[in-house]
Amino acid sequence: MPSKKTLHIESSGQLCIYCGACVGVCPLNCIYLDETRITFDEKICTRCEICVKACPVGAIEID
Amino acid sequence: MQDLKTDVLVIGAGPAGSMTAKWAAKQGAHVLVIEKRQEIGSPVRCGEGMSKDWLPEVGIKPGKWINLEVEGARIFAPNETVFEINEKSAGNEVGYVVERDGFDKALAIDAANAGAEFLLKTAAVGVLKDGGRVVGARVKQFGEPFEIRAKVTIAADGFESQVGRWAGLSTNISTRDMDSCLQYRMTNVDCDTRYCDFYLGKIAPGGYVWIFPKDQGLANVGIGVQLSKITGMAEARKYLDDWIAKHPAYAKGKKIDMVGGGVSISPPVKQSAADGIMIVGDAARMIDPLTGGGIANGCIAGKICGTVAANSVHAGDFSKAFLDRYDRGWRARLEEKLYRNWLAKEKLCTLSDEIFNKLVDALSTVHLQKLSVHNILKAVRDKHPEITQEFAEFL
Incomplete structure (x- = not known):
C-alpha cells in the first residue's frame, strides 16, 4: 500500500475560522472541532481531501 | 461534576435545539440543554436573512433581533438582469434580516422560561448506549468529563452533526449536496435596504452570492459554492473576493467581520429517529436545498420533536417505533418542499x-x-x- 499523504489542519487561528465545514463534510466523521482546536484521527482518515475543498479559507492542506 | 439525569437531553442550543427544548418543557418534561460554546448564538454563522410566515406556527414573537424587514428579494442573472420577488408573488416568503445571535438567545430565553435548564461550555463527546438504545451522552464541561443520562436524547448539533452519527444515524452528504460558504459583514457599501439580493451564475458555481442589508450602508455579503465544483483550496474566498472586486458598490466597502461554514443542500436524512434519540435541524439536513435557509425548518421540526419527546416521556416509551411519530410529523410538514427544492437545485x-x-x-x-x-x-x-x-x- 502506498504511504499516506499528510494532512495539515491549520487551526491556530492564522487561517482557520472554526466554522466546522470540514467536520460536517468528513465522510468518516473523523475531524473534531473543540472550541478553537481542530483535530483529526490519523488512523481513520483516508486523505479523501473533501475537507481541503470544503474549507472556505484554505486552512487545510495535503501533501 | 456529578453525573446528571434528565428526561430529555438536547445537544446544541441553536434554534432547532432551543425550540425542541421549549416544546418538550412546556409539555411537562424535564429538559436539559447543553451548548459547547460559552455564549448562545455567538459567534454567528449565518447570512441572517429569513422568511417570516412560519413564526406564529412555532410561537416566536418578533423581537429586538430584527434588523429590518425587507420588501422582497431580487434575483440577478449573470448579465445583471433583475427579477424581483415581492410579498404579492411569493406570499410571506420574504421577511427579515436579523441579528442571529439575538435571535438564538431569544429562543433560549423562551425555552428557559418554559422550564428548560441550560449548561454552557458543555460539549458532547460521545453517546451513552444501553444495548442498542441511546440513553444520554458523555460530555465535558470546562474540560471535565461526566455523564448525562436521559430518556430521550436530541441531536441538534448543527451542520457538524456528530451526535447522530455516533448513534448510528447516517447524516453523510455528497459533495454535490454541500456548499462551502464565506461571508463578510461590510460597511460603507451601497446596499438597498428594501431587498435581499441574490446573484446567480458562474460567479458562484452551484450556489449564489447574497447581499442581505443590515442597515443603511451595512450588509452581509456572502457566497456559497457547491463543493463538487471546487477544485482547490480557499475557492469560496476567491470567488467572493472576485465578485466584490467587480462590483464598485461593494468594492469600496470595508470588511468588519467574516464568517464561514458548510451548508447542506441535500435531501433530508432518511432516518431521523432511533431508539432513544432524534435528530433535528441542520444536523438532520433539513436546510432548504434551494435557498440554503435552515432556521424555519429547524424550528418547525423542533416544535414537533419537542412535542414527541415529551409524549414519549409521559408514555414511558423511548423506542424508535414511538419516536418515529416525529419522523412522520416533520416529513408531513416539510419533506415535499425539501425534495421539490432539491430537484430545482439539482x-x-x-x-x-x-x-x-x-x-x-x-x-x-x-x-x-x-x-x-x-x-x-x-x-x-x-x-x-x-x-x-x-x-x-x-x-
Whole structure:
C-alpha cells in the first residue's frame, strides 16, 4: 500500500475560522472541532481531501 | 461534576435545539440543554436573512433581533438582469434580516422560561448506549468529563452533526449536496435596504452570492459554492473576493467581520429517529436545498420533536417505533418542499450563464401573479421557448 499523504489542519487561528465545514463534510466523521482546536484521527482518515475543498479559507492542506 | 439525569437531553442550543427544548418543557418534561460554546448564538454563522410566515406556527414573537424587514428579494442573472420577488408573488416568503445571535438567545430565553435548564461550555463527546438504545451522552464541561443520562436524547448539533452519527444515524452528504460558504459583514457599501439580493451564475458555481442589508450602508455579503465544483483550496474566498472586486458598490466597502461554514443542500436524512434519540435541524439536513435557509425548518421540526419527546416521556416509551411519530410529523410538514427544492437545485446547478440570463429575463418581463413552478415554466415558454427543453423534466 502506498504511504499516506499528510494532512495539515491549520487551526491556530492564522487561517482557520472554526466554522466546522470540514467536520460536517468528513465522510468518516473523523475531524473534531473543540472550541478553537481542530483535530483529526490519523488512523481513520483516508486523505479523501473533501475537507481541503470544503474549507472556505484554505486552512487545510495535503501533501 | 456529578453525573446528571434528565428526561430529555438536547445537544446544541441553536434554534432547532432551543425550540425542541421549549416544546418538550412546556409539555411537562424535564429538559436539559447543553451548548459547547460559552455564549448562545455567538459567534454567528449565518447570512441572517429569513422568511417570516412560519413564526406564529412555532410561537416566536418578533423581537429586538430584527434588523429590518425587507420588501422582497431580487434575483440577478449573470448579465445583471433583475427579477424581483415581492410579498404579492411569493406570499410571506420574504421577511427579515436579523441579528442571529439575538435571535438564538431569544429562543433560549423562551425555552428557559418554559422550564428548560441550560449548561454552557458543555460539549458532547460521545453517546451513552444501553444495548442498542441511546440513553444520554458523555460530555465535558470546562474540560471535565461526566455523564448525562436521559430518556430521550436530541441531536441538534448543527451542520457538524456528530451526535447522530455516533448513534448510528447516517447524516453523510455528497459533495454535490454541500456548499462551502464565506461571508463578510461590510460597511460603507451601497446596499438597498428594501431587498435581499441574490446573484446567480458562474460567479458562484452551484450556489449564489447574497447581499442581505443590515442597515443603511451595512450588509452581509456572502457566497456559497457547491463543493463538487471546487477544485482547490480557499475557492469560496476567491470567488467572493472576485465578485466584490467587480462590483464598485461593494468594492469600496470595508470588511468588519467574516464568517464561514458548510451548508447542506441535500435531501433530508432518511432516518431521523432511533431508539432513544432524534435528530433535528441542520444536523438532520433539513436546510432548504434551494435557498440554503435552515432556521424555519429547524424550528418547525423542533416544535414537533419537542412535542414527541415529551409524549414519549409521559408514555414511558423511548423506542424508535414511538419516536418515529416525529419522523412522520416533520416529513408531513416539510419533506415535499425539501425534495421539490432539491430537484430545482439539482437543475439550477447545471445551467449555463446564458440560460440563467434567459430564465431571469423571462421571469422579469412576464407578469407573474404568483410564483409557482407552473407559472415559471409558462413564462419561460412564452418568452424563451428555445430553452423550454432544459426544464422538460418539470413539465
